[in-house]
Amino acid sequence: MSHFFTMEDFQIAADFIRKRTAHRPKVGMILGSGLNGLAEAVEQADIIPYAEIPNYPVSTVEGHVGRLVIGTLEGQEVLVMQGRAHFYEGYTMAQVGFPVRVMQVLGLETLIVTNAAGGLNLSYRPGDVMIIGDHINLLGMAGQNPLYGPNIDALGPRFPSMNGAYDPALRAIAREAALQAGIPHHEGVYICLAGPSFESPADVRFLRLIGADAVGMSTVPEVLVARHGGMRVLGLSGISNKLIGEEGAPPPNHEEVLEAGKILVPRLETIIRAVLRRL
Numbered sequence: 001m002s003h004f005f006t007m008e009d010f011q012i013a014a015d016f017i018r019k020r021t022a023h024r025p026k027v028g029m030i031l032g033s034g035l036n037g038l039a040e041a042v043e044q045a046d047i048i049p050y051a052e053i054p055n056y057p058v059s060t061v062e063g064h065v066g067r068l069v070i071g072t073l074e075g076q077e078v079l080v081m082q083g084r085a086h087f088y089e090g091y092t093m094a095q096v097g098f099p100v101r102v103m104q105v106l107g108l109e110t111l112i113v114t115n116a117a118g119g120l121n122l123s124y125r126p127g128d129v130m131i132i133g134d135h136i137n138l139l140g141m142a143g144q145n146p147l148y149g150p151n152i153d154a155l156g157p158r159f160p161s162m163n164g165a166y167d168p169a170l171r172a173i174a175r176e177a178a179l180q181a182g183i184p185h186h187e188g189v190y191i192c193l194a195g196p197s198f199e200s201p202a203d204v205r206f207l208r209l210i211g212a213d214a215v216g217m218s219t220v221p222e223v224l225v226a227r228h229g230g231m232r233v234l235g236l237s238g239i240s241n242k243l244i245g246e247e248g249a250p251p252p253n254h255e256e257v258l259e260a261g262k263i264l265v266p267r268l269e270t271i272i273r274a275v276l277r278r279l
């Protein structure tokens with residue numbers, strides 16, 4: 001499907017959302033697998049199912065609720081995506097990036113993006129938080145990029161930089177909050193694969209070798225769109241499983257991803273609340 005969205009497509013979705021809430025958030029959040037519970041803390045929430053929003057991609061994955069929760073958290077107005085669509089579900093990269101573009105058109109300035117990820121770095125343990133310091137856009141290197149196609153100059157430049165994509169000041173706040181709360185945390189490199197198959201032991205060794213600390217199937221497409229559009233980004237990975245890269249090591253599975261989410265939700269909530277207080 002060679003379909004590219006137009007400015008009008010983004011505006012129609014943004015207008016639809018604006019009519020359904022009096023909140024005018026400046027901060028957007030995307031909640032990953034097993035992390036939907038974070039949205040329960042949002043106060044004075046207006047809720048919009050994705051299925052009602054024109055062109056909005058709906059997640060088909062267990063652990064992804066599929067609705068926007070717009071309200072306040074720590075006194076900040078926030079727009080929270082409870083669940084996300086992934087490339088492996090059959091969506092185009094343009095569709096995966098669509099919600100972030102709508103955020104930009106709505107005037108949001110900051111994106112906090114979370115995901116569940118497998119730990120490649122041998123010092124990482126399930127339940128740890130990785131503050132994303134940088135990413136490897138493996139999917140982009142393979143020719144799949146949400147910015148592929150005609151550039152809409154009003155939204156961002158043709159060739160956006162990915163230097164400092166993960167805002168250094170936001171990372172510092174996140175680190176400080178994690179340290180204060182005694183949350184085991186790291187700063188590292190996230191790598192995005194297409195999925196849905198998990199990595200083979202040889203894949204795991206390859207990904208570690210090229211400098212990745214955690215691997216998942218999301219986040220990078222959304223960050224590319226956010227940075228193209230000039231939004232500040234904070235990325236947080238919840239390490240849900242350890243990847244050893246040896247034949248016979250226990251394979252990752254979706255159940256442990258959802259299970260680790262239970263430990264990770266309060267940890268990520270602590271960090272995100274601290275960031276919202278200081279924005």
Ligand code: HPA
Nearest residue numbers: 116117118215216217252
């Ligand atoms: N690999 C890829 N994606 C993931 C993993 C993993 O081990 N865990 C959670 N998301």
